[in-house]
Amino acid sequence: MEGSYNYYIVALSVIIAILASYSALSITAKISGTQGKGRFFWLLAGAFVMGSGVWSMHFVGMLAFHLHAAVKYDIGLTLLSMAASIISSFIAFYITMPTNVNWYKIAVGGFMMGTGIVTMHYVGMEAMVMPVDLTYDKLMWAISAIIAFAASYAALFLFLRFRNRTSSHGLKWASSIVMGAAICGMHYTGMKAAKFHAHEGAAMEHASSVDLFLLYGVTVTIFIILFVSWGAMFFDRHVLERLAYQDAITGLPNRNEMNRFFDKQTGHESIGVIFLDLDQFKAINDTLGHHIGDLLVEEVGNRLRHFVSAGQQAFRIGGDEFLFIIRDCTLERAERLAEQILQSIKKVYRIEGNELYVTGSIGISIGSVQESNRSVLLKTADTAMYKAKGLGKNQYCVYTEEMGVHEVRKMELEKDLQRALDQDQxxxxxxxxxxxxxxxxxxxxxxxxxxxxxxxxxxxxxxxxxxxxxxxxxxxxxxxxxxxxxxxxxxxxxxxxxxxxxxxxxxxxxxxxxxxxxxxxxxxxxxxxxxxxxxxxxxxxxxxxxxxxxxxxxxxxxxxxxxxxxxxxxxxxxxxxxxxxxxxxxxxxxFIDDLDTPSKRAIIHAIILMAETLQLDxxxxxxxxxxxxxxxxxxxxxxxxxxxxxxxxxxxxxxxxxxxxxxxxxxxx
The missing domain is CATH 3.20.20.450 (EAL domain)
Structure with a gap:
């Protein structure tokens, strides 16, 4: 007994497979950038979208198949087939979740996902309640299983490839098409393996046996699942991510975004770090209040935004502390940028009737993440910044080995101070x-x-x-x-x-x-x-x-x-x-160094007269x-x-x- 297909619904099943694949890739890409419970959430979401997407494609593909016989579906077996798809996806993603994944884990993960897809498909076939006997062509059955395992390994490979990427939309869509085609290929190969034998004397229906209400209901449900997953990604990208990685006052990237930038650096590219600290910020906060201080920080952030370009990014990492990271940096480029920042910072600020003047002190450090980790780059820039403050503020200072020696000596003295007190030094x-x-x-x-x-x-x-x-x-x-x-x-x-x-x-x-x-x-x-x-x-x-x-x-x-x-x-x-x-x-x-100058003597004389009036020695x-x-x-x-x-x-x-x-x-x- 042969069946036929509604090719519009077949096309719909292919689209569902591709959209589900894209959503799964997008969600699982969040795993590597998240820690703790958040990572588990994205893992579970990716497995659910992947598993339910494969199941949905299968179910819609089954509805596209016209057997000219009354067909219903056993609810228990149908739900069991969905559970098999979701659970196998979760196990496979969980096994391959660590950053460094060896071939053994990929092999086990692919086997688990392939087994889940095969189980989902053939349990779903068994869920069909109809006046027809079902058998399988063994060769076509084996081919469908091979395709399922191949699709599973392809899915895992793409999952591992894209989980560290937040962009590359074109490649992600191309990968989703490959995954969707592989999943559909497995399904329709499995359907080709199926042989339907009508019961003797059973009346065949010549009208379409497709339940349109069920079809549209399933389709709407599928799109709701997909749009919910996309909504979660949109909310994460445009709301949660902004809260986590963007400074609330200046709108600049914050310390979390700075750490994420360094996490992505794997080469020997020269990185320049410019550490900026405002010189008179505490006095403004203490005298005019934190509200004015926040408005001042906001205005400084606006001025720093003018220096942001494709190769250099500004961050606010503390109260009055800002950081610039420059890619492919040279000393000349860093010094030129530092001079421009200092010139911009010291211009007058007019905030709520107050005319404010502040300057900045800048420390510069240049290196690569491979040769020296981020903490070294940040610490050396911080050391150079304090050196600039010590030299009189409103200037920049480039980190040198001499400063490093001084910093090491300072740390050693700090470590030995308590011992010196205990040992009467x-x-x-x-x-x-x-x-x-x-x-x-x-x-x-x-x-x-x-x-x-x-x-x-x-x-x-x-x-x-x-x-x-x-x-x-x-x-x-x-x-x-x-x-x-x-x-x-x-x-x-x-x-x-x-x-x-x-x-x-x-x-x-x-x-x-x-x-x-x-x-x-x-x-x-x-x-x-x-x-x-x-x-x-x-x-x-x-x-x-x-x-x-x-x-x-x-x-x-x-x-x-x-x-x-x-x-x-x-x-x-x-x-x-x-x-x-x-x-x-x-x-x-x-006062003593320049006693021969009339101005110094006048000042000292005034102080002495004032002290005599106050009866002070x-x-x-x-x-x-x-x-x-x-x-x-x-x-x-x-x-x-x-x-x-x-x-x-x-x-x-x-x-x-x-x-x-x-x-x-x-x-x-």
Missing amino acids: FFIVYQPKWNVKTNRLVGLEALIRWQHPRLGLVSPGEFIPIAEETGLIIPMTRWTLEEACRRCKAWQAVGFAQPVSVNLSVRLFQTDLLTELISSTLEKTQLEPRFLELEITESMVFYDINDIIRQLEAIRKLGVRVSMDDFGTGYSSIGLLDRLPLDALKLDRL VIAEGVEKQEHIEFLTQLGCHVMQGYFYGKPMEDEIIERWMKDHDRREESQR
Whole structure:
């Protein structure tokens, strides 16, 4: 008994196979770019679309076949055939999901998918309820199975080929046609293998046996499945992906997109990284509010977008941090782009009635992802950016090996700081303060030093900033304070009653335990409070000034003196001098270097007059020459500190120095 085909429906089955293949390829392409539960979701979605698409094609193909007999379908077997197709697709995709797939896994995965397709087809055939007996031509059956396995391996190969791609639509459509044709070939070869034998005496229907309502219902359902899958892809690409990979304020790609860019780099292509950090952003945020700060960041992003091209992309990776990645980059190209960015950034911003001026600091690093991973490229660019800030900001700096050596040394010092504290590698030197009017010693400043067991003597300019960052400055200052007070008490026992001063970090004020620390140290060392002086810096005015004033007042109530170190270095604390509970100002050495200029002398004279009005002592730092002493004395400053009177000296040497000066004074009497 022979059947016939409705070729319009046959064409529809081919279209369904191609669309299902394309949807499966598109969905499974999301697997490699997703982690965790999201990856499992896309795997399940791809298997469902693939399996249900193959099943739908089979079912529509069966409806295209006219047997001229009443045909119905067993619901249980029909659903079982669908489950076989979906489950086999899922198992095959799951086996081949890892990034590195060997031939064995491909072989097993292809076998599972091919078995599922064969099972789906022939269980679907058994679901036919009709007054006809069904047998198969063994040769054609074998050919159909071979085609099914070939189609399965083709599907897996294309799945592995396209899962790392988000574009290449033309190739993806071509691949979908190949897959659809292979699936249809298996189906219609299997139908060719089927032999239908009518029961003796059965009445044959000459009219079409196709249930049109069922046909259209299945077709609509199929397109709903396909459009739902496309809708999920569209939502992922245009909504979820934008949320995950695009910065909400600037619209630029964010850190996630930057990581995805590096994930795709597999060659030795030269990559340039430009790291941009705004210089005055924190001050704007603190003074005008975060709303204005966000609007400023948005405007900076708009300006940076003008430099985006096919070979270079901008990213916002933090609050006021931006990154440019340049492909096929040369040093000249990176420097030219950095100069253009700096020129654009420093132009005036007019935001809600505010006229804002900011600059940027840029670090440049060039390399390849193969030779140095992304973290190295980003770290070196970040290092160069901080170097640019240290050089005065509003400029760019290219990373060099010398910076790398400096960074390694910094990391080593940071690692060894705690050990240095535990193993007593720190020691204290003392520098004298001299009153030229009375020609007498009036105090000593305690300065911490580090004798590294391998690197030798490490400059305070190196390890103090590291200690500030790590918080180790607190135990270091506690040790310095206690050691200086103990030494001061010991000197008093041998007849040298001189006050000692210790520098304080703002980190101690933030602990809110400073007063208690000083009180307990004085009690422990039995030192009178009047012999201790604490030196603070002008930079403290950037913190909670009311809280700092409260703590300073509590310290002075103990009887301890307070002086402001490095006065005049640019932090504009003059307006707060009448509020700060101070006893003295220490002029920074930058005033001493150019004492022969009338402008510098005028500034120093104004500071001295202001200090006299506020009843504050003035101490000049960095005095190294006799002419410095003469100029300062004429201007009204009489207490001085510097190499002219003595370098910082260890306790035994400073004790001999004090004895020598004591004998000299006695001989002059």
